[in-house]
Amino acid sequence: MKTPYYVIHEDMLEDNIRTFQKALETHWGDNSLIGYSVKTNSLPWILKFMLDHGCYGEIVSSDEYDLAEKIGFGAGNIIYNGPIKTKESFFKGLKNKNYVNLDSERELTWLEEYEGTEEIKIGLRVNFDLEKACPGDTVSGEEGGRFGYNYENGCLREAVRRVKALKYVKLAGLHMHNSTYTRTLKVYRTIAEMACRIGKEMDLDLEYVDMGGGFYGGLPEKPGYDDYMGAIAEVLKKAYDPKKTKLIVEPGASVICGPIDLVTAVLDVKDTNCSRFVVTDGSRIYIDPHMKMHSYYYDLALREEGRKVYPGRQIICGMTCVESDRLIYLEHERELCPGDLVIYHKAGSYTMCYSPVFIQYHPAVYVEKQGNYCCVREKWTAEEYVQNSRW
Numbered sequence: 345m346k347t348p349y350y351v352i353h354e355d356m357l358e359d360n361i362r363t364f365q366k367a368l369e370t371h372w373g374d375n376s377l378i379g380y381s382v383k384t385n386s387l388p389w390i391l392k393f394m395l396d397h398g399c400y401g402e403i404v405s406s407d408e409y410d411l412a413e414k415i416g417f418g419a420g421n422i423i424y425n426g427p428i429k430t431k432e433s434f435f436k437g438l439k440n441k442n443y444v445n446l447d448s449e450r451e452l453t454w455l456e457e458y459e460g461t462e463e464i465k466i467g468l469r470v471n472f473d474l475e476k477a478c479p480g481d482t483v484s485g486e487e488g489g490r491f492g493y494n495y496e497n498g499c500l501r502e503a504v505r506r507v508k509a510l511k512y513v514k515l516a517g518l519h520m521h522n523s524t525y526t527r528t529l530k531v532y533r534t535i536a537e538m539a540c541r542i543g544k545e546m547d548l549d550l551e552y553v554d555m556g557g558g559f560y561g562g563l564p565e566k567p568g569y570d571d572y573m574g575a576i577a578e579v580l581k582k583a584y585d586p587k588k589t590k591l592i593v594e595p596g597a598s599v600i601c602g603p604i605d606l607v608t609a610v611l612d613v614k615d616t617n618c619s620r621f622v623v624t625d626g627s628r629i630y631i632d633p634h635m636k637m638h639s640y641y642y643d644l645a646l647r648e649e650g651r652k653v654y655p656g657r658q659i660i661c662g663m664t665c666v667e668s669d670r671l672i673y674l675e676h677e678r679e680l681c682p683g684d685l686v687i688y689h690k691a692g693s694y695t696m697c698y699s700p701v702f703i704q705y706h707p708a709v710y711v712e713k714q715g716n717y718c719c720v721r722e723k724w725t726a727e728e729y730v731q732n733s734r735w
């Protein structure tokens with residue numbers, strides 16, 4: 345197998361999904377479902393895996409809608425979110441009885457224009473001041489989030505009023521997804537409390553509460569799936585009956601980050617008057633497209649044992665011609681040589697389907713199961729790069 349390449353460890357992925365499902369069922373029962381966040385890693389093999397394991401597809405664009413349908417997600421098992429839906433795909437989502445959560449003004453207008461005879465169901469994305477309740481936890485900070493209808497300024501109430509005025513529409517759900525850095529249990533308790541408060545204040549008879557994604561998991565010292573589901577269920581049960589109201593969660597990173605590695609190889613070692621640079625065929629763009637992370641989980645696999653320790657610092661660099669493409673600073677580590685491998689772990693979320701097509705095209709992806717490897721995406725070449733281009 346030629347480096348660089350990603351490896352999906354199938355048994356680990358399977359374990360993540362089963363453990364998440366079990367946590368959800370333990371705390372809320374079987375009136376619950378997982379919508380896998382397609383944007384987090386939309387590799388076709390992964391989407392099919394999620395479909396086969398009973399997950400719904402959680403999508404946020406009409407392109408993702410087409411992709412989900414291509415893989416086999418169909419009527420009824422898609423959750424359609426986000427502010428950039430097209431009008432056509434919005435109506436398709438409703439007609440096919442998928443979960444459609446409205447986000448903005450134009451979608452309310454479309455709903456009012458909808459010409460159908462059968463009753464349709466929709467959900468509303470809730471925007472509220474989470475930062476105020478959990479200072480320092482949210483990604484948007486004091487500027488506030490930009491998705492959904494705001495609770496504090498009355499926009500949500502107005503959206504509820506407009507939906508309730510439509511005879512053919514049932515307001516069936518609330519969508520509560522928020523982006524946070526810390527992913528503490530408090531964040532989820534606060535969001536669940538808000539879902540309770542809105543249901544009561546606005547007199548909603550809800551068929552579902554969708555808590556969104558953003559969970560962690562997989563680190564012993566951090567909350568795990570069971571902690572999250574327990575905290576959410578405990579609060580939601582104050583206002584909602586698990587027999588009547590479905591609990592939906594939309595994990596992405598928490599299930600797909602851990603089971604994927606990126607395997608890279610040392611190409612060359614270069615000394616300057618300042619430093620020793622170890623050039624590899626990997627890159628920060630493959631595991632950290634924003635090039636913002638300060639450290640990575642990794643292992644070194646040297647070609648032979650007994651290599652002597654290099655007394656200075658070795659700087660492991662990526663393949664791009666970007667100076668800042670430096671991944672690891674090794675101090676007092678064995679001396680790296682061409683052909684040695686650097687294997688990055690936890691490389692599955694917002695990586696292989698997010699990274700730019702820059703200098704060296706998308707790496708191959710393999711699935712590993714009990715030591716056997718199967719290629720599920722060939723390396724991209726200039727052929728894939730030029731598709732649909734003219735010159």
Ligand SMILES: *Cc1c(COP(=O)(O)O)cnc(C)c1O
Pocket residue numbers: 381383384402404425426521556557558559594595596597598693
């Ligand atoms: C991105 C997103 C998710 C998944 O988020 P993760 O951090 O990958 O778990 C879930 N729901 C919605 C609406 C999203 O936009």
